[in-house]
Amino acid sequence: MDSPGLHRPEGDRSDDSSTESALRLFSTDKASQALGMQLVSAAAGAAEMRMTIRADMANGHGTCHGGFIFMLADSAFAFACNCQGPPTVAAGATIDFLRPAKVGDVLTATAREAWRGKQSGVYDIVVVGQDQRIIALFRGRSHQLVPARVTTQASPS
Numbered sequence: 001m002d003s004p005g006l007h008r009p010e011g012d013r014s015d016d017s018s019t020e021s022a023l024r025l026f027s028t029d030k031a032s033q034a035l036g037m038q039l040v041s042a043a044a045g046a047a048e049m050r051m052t053i054r055a056d057m058a059n060g061h062g063t064c065h066g067g068f069i070f071m072l073a074d075s076a077f078a079f080a081c082n083c084q085g086p087p088t089v090a091a092g093a094t095i096d097f098l099r100p101a102k103v104g105d106v107l108t109a110t111a112r113e114a115w116r117g118k119q120s121g122v123y124d125i126v127v128v129g130q131d132q133r134i135i136a137l138f139r140g141r142s143h144q145l146v147p148a149r150v151t152t153q154a155s156p157s
Helices: 016-028 030-034 066-081
Strands: 038-043 046-052 088-097 106-116 120-128 134-144
Touching (some): 016 030, 016 066, 066 106, 066 134
Antiparallel strands (some): 038 046, 046 106, 088 134, 106 120, 120 134
């Protein structure tokens, strides 16, 4: 269940349950695992993911297809907003691609909670290459799932 190199961000004061939540989620996240993503760090409201760009991720221009960069940022977003509280999903997201990534590049997506309300949040994710140059900026809006209410119906008379 461990992800290589998992640690908490510097200055993090969250308890071990945040890290455990992230590891549980990662253990069942087949999409992120299939792309070779690594969960580098996780804490309440923050996460860092890393992925090496493979040849099968290249588009017709020979650069990384934007969908893979989006997925890396989206995965970091998911771990940042699921390290605390009830299960949370994306309500929307935008991305700005600033530089291309190439085959062999190692990308790191760092997610930070910008705002959190009762059932929603906003997260900013920065994707950088191994040279620390920004590749993309992603903003995600989250929504917490509310457990279904059990209702009882009166029996027909």
